[in-house]
Amino acid sequence: MTVESQNPNNPAAPRKSRLPLPLILLGIAIIGGIAWGAHYYFIDRFYETTDDAYVNGNMVNVASQVSGTVTTVHVANTQYVKEGDVLLELDPTDAQVALDKAVADLGQTVRTVAHAFRVVDVDRANLQYQQTQVVRAKQDLARAMKLAPVNGVSKETLEHTRVDLAAAETSLAQAQTQLNADASLVTGTSVADHPQVKAAEADVRNAFIRLARMKIVAPATGIVAQKTILPGDQITPATPLMTLVPLESVWVDANFKETELRDLRLGQPVELTTDLYGSGETYHGKIIGFSAGTGSAFSVLPPQNATGNWIKVVQRLSVRIGLDPEEIRKNPLSIGLSVDVSADVHDLDGKRLSEVPVFAAGTTTQVFSGQTSGADALIEQTVSANQASAQ
Structure with a gap:
């Protein structure tokens, strides 16, 4: 094994300088802070966001206008229906019987009123007859009085003519009274406009409407939910x-914190996403209203803040988004879904x-206005037929 000799005259190779790790982390933090601050200043501060938002909408409660027994149910939950579609039907037997009776009563009333008009005509003829009887009785009395001084008629005959005139005048007064009484029932009207006929027509119209209400129709277009009714059930209004x-x-009700409401205004544009469709599907809307109070203010038991122990809790206000x-x-979107x-707020x-x-809040339905369709034709036919028969 060899050992490399160290030469003190050869300097060691220079080491690469390294920044301390804390300085690196500090630099990253500073850059990140600058980036975040720039993003907030130029973008984020012009947007208010919340995920405490939910889809809301009208829920039209369907109820019957009359009592009855359900015979047919035409719809089920989740089914789409249009305004005016028949949802269910009630047993129409009693309502049909009531309508038939009302029509019969109307016919009888028309005949009775038409007879009253004929009675007035008879009374007028009788009055004219009684007037002629009075004239004749006066003439007879005048002749008798001329002949009486020359004994042309007996005193008994003269007295009889006076009695006949008095009787004729009494009959005339009775005829006038009878005419006035009978005419008071029909004066200023016709058979079709007579109050009794109008009352009977109203009964027919009421019975017709009740029969029409045996079919319960959709007051609005929408999805069926919370259906609990079945054939055979007894129902009331x-x-x-x-x-x-x-x-x-x-619409969407977004609950913003009170600290986030400062820059919110009516008409500001809003973007929304849901978990249902994901971030790839963005909805667009605008602010159309602010609630008149927070949720706690409208709760069943409003908060009592005038107490000894009080802790401030940031409140939320509902903002409606069209x-x-x-x-x-x-x-x-189904109601109740959560929304981001x-x-x-530029x-x-x-x-x-x-x-x-700022938006059309009113709603209306026209389905009930057609319940009298056909009633007027039935009434006119009944009046005409019975008036002609009573001639």
Whole structure:
């Protein structure tokens, strides 16, 4: 084995200088801090984000307007229905009987009123007859009085003519009274416009509507949920039948901390992602409203802060975010789903509270307005037929 000799005249090879590890870590931290600060200053500070956000929407509770027995159920949970679709049917037997009776009563009322008009015509004819009788009695009395001084008629005959005139005048007064009484029932009306006929028509219309309500229709377009009804069940107007959820009109309620609300304004754009579709599917919306109070303020037991022991807890306020209808139709969202929200707060010109509505909040349905369809035709037919028969 050989040993290399060391020459003291040859200097050792220079060592590479190394930065101490703490300095390296410090440099990395400084660079990272600068990068984070720049990112926050130029980007992040113009966005408010929260993952405490959920899809919300209207839930239309379906109930019957009348009591009855369910005979047919046409829908099931998760089924899509359109406004006006028949959801279920009730036994129509009693309602049909009630309608038939109302139609019969209307016909009888029309005949009775038509008869009342004919009675008035008879009374007028009788009044004219009694008037002629009075005229004739007066003429007879006048002739008798001319003949009486020359003994042309007996005193008995003269007295009889006076009695006949008094009787004729009494009959005339009775005829006038009868005409006034009968005419008061029909004056200013016709058979079709008579109050009794109108009341009977209202009964027919009411029975017709009740029969129409044996079919319970969807008041809105949406998805069926919470259906609990089955054929054979007895229901009342207070019985919950099912719920319809119109998924095309959902929105998002984002709960921001009160410290994050400073720069939020109505109309600011918002981007949203969900776990359902992942980050690859981004929804776009805008802020359309702020809740009037925090969740704790509207709770069943509001907080009592005027106590000896108090701990401040950061509150959250619900912010409503309207969504793009086209995006919702393309990728529907079910209510209750969680959402990640990022609000762009570059534009601070908007208001926190608008003096006019910023979105169409009203809802309406037209399905119940058609329940009287066909009732007027049935009434007109019944009135015409019975009025003609009563002539």
